Amino acid sequence: MGHDSRPVEPEQERTGDRLARWADSRLGRRPVARSVRRLVFPDHWSLMLGEIALYSFVILLITGVYLSLYFHPSSELVVYQGDYAPLRGQLVSEAFDSTLHISFDVRGGLLVRQAHHWAALVFVAALLAHMLRVFFTGAFRKPRELNWVLGFGLLVLAMFGGLTGYDLPGDLLSGTGLQVVNGTILSIPVVGTYLSFFLFGGEFPGDDLIARFNTLHVLVIPVLMVVLIAGYAVLALRHRPAQYPGPGRTRDNVVGLPAKVYAVKAAGYFFFVAGVIFFMAAVAEINPVWDYGPFRPDQVSAGSQPDWYMGVADGLLRVMPGWEMDFWGHTLALDNLLPLLAGTLLFLAMGAYPFLEAWVTDDDSEHHLLDRPRNRPVRTALGVAWLSVYAVALIGAANDIIATRLHMSVNDVTWAVRVGLFVVPVLAFVVTKRVALALQRKDRDLVLHGRETGVIKRLPHGEYVEVHEPLDPARLHTLTSHEQHRPLDAVPPRDGDGAVVRGTQRLRTGLSGFLYGPGTQIPKPTATEHEEITGRHGS
Secondary structure, three states, X not given: OHHHOOOHHHHHHHHHHHHHHHHHHHHOOOOHHHHHHOOEEOOOHHHHHHHHHHHHHHHHHHHHHHHHOOOOOOOOEEEOOOOOHHHOOOEEEHHHHHHHHHHHOOOOHHHHHHHHHHHHHHHHHHHHHHHHHHHHHOOOOOOOHHHHHHHHHHHHHHHHHHHHHXXXXXXXXXXXXXXXXXXXHHOOOOOHHHHHHHHHOOOOOOOOHHHHHHHHHHHHHXXXXXXXXXXXXXXXXXXXXXXXXXXXXXXXXXXXXXXXHHXXXXXXXXXXXXXXXXXXXXXXXXXXXXXXXXXXXXXXXOOOOOOHHHHHHHHHHHHOOOOEEEEOOEEEEHHHHHHHHHHHHHHHHHHHHHHHHHHHHOOOOOOOEOOOHHHOHHHHHHHHHHHHHHHHHHHHOOHHHHHHHOOOOHHHHHHHHHHHHHHHHHHHHHHHHHHHHHHHHHHHHHHHHOEEEEEXXXXXXXXXXXXXXXXXXXXXXXXXXXXXXXOOOOOOOEOOOOOEOOHHHHHHHHHHHHHHOOOOOOOOOOHHHHHHHHHHHHO
């Protein structure tokens, strides 16, 4: 036993040192004030996705403040006496009454209300697109893992912010969504009932739900989102912005626009985004609560659909068979619990991927140049497969609408979605990987043989060939500047001392081979190959 004893303090120091070094490299070393003075912004169209999300959030805050001045978050019943004649004299909640008041009586109220809703949809869409851009280009790698976590947290908060706002008016459509939410919460073992009673202030629908959701929607969630955006901005200032590869762009510099020029363009872009959102609000009706009527616990509106970003959850619920099982005298509603777990795992996989890739590849170097998605076929294929799951589940959320419009059986649509959830991601992964490899082969041919000119030349011995033109240095640099990683060396079942190698290490090497092993990338042409081919063409 004496040989197995180890000093505790050195190990703790080593662990503490590792954590300190990790935090120091991710939090950045440059002072924020100095970073702002010398800030340069890369100029690429894909970077505007994050700007659209930011500007939509600003519009959300402005319109939300305006709406909060007229909205009454109460479930108390009142008799509607407003301008909408079909509902006059009906018992409605104060929340529904104030929503109709905003829509029909407040000057500009309907425009602002619809702009608020459209801005929420654009915000989540732009944020998801921004996260996908970061994923496919590898911008989440060291030292920007914390940026990814903050962006992921912002996406989740945006989805819940939209859900809480969607349920505030107290109409029949939002009440139907709340019934789904309540059923999902009740399916959680042990604590589900307590969570439901706490959220609704008693049995569904309760009396405090609108007031509690209003507090979450206008106070808690916006404050958390502002904190995450501020943290994201600080980290972005302390790190150099990641940029796409190109001539003159290295790991130690940034090529782009100075801060003053970028600020002028950003201001104009903000007004453009605001104009588009208000134009959509003016011409496209959204969430007409007066058509749905007030919420009644015993009614469900036909064709009810959630906003698109929550469609994945609704789709998984709709296509899940009505399974139940008894466990220790308790009934587990698997038809609600399993979709909840599947949706949670889908998003947790997205949030944890940067750390998983860093662990699998054992990559501890800093990355300031972005990847072209084709040069990381497996990562790109995994991202497309993730998107395919989201898309198929979103189709499942509209199974009744699809069946009605296309005159099909709703059961056929449901079974198609069930099969698609397992088949489509695999097909999407395989096809995307093959397309990425094909694009790599095309890049290799361009580097070695040049660009096709369309000019046909006859050689002295009678052969016809097409004349190729060498690529310009900028294009050549773009196609050859990327790094090609190698998988980790395989480990034997036992080490040199005969001890069994841990399963996690074997899993790590296996996943590394899956990412960068044979068949996952096309070798770049070497300088010798390029000189031989170009010399042959020149002769």
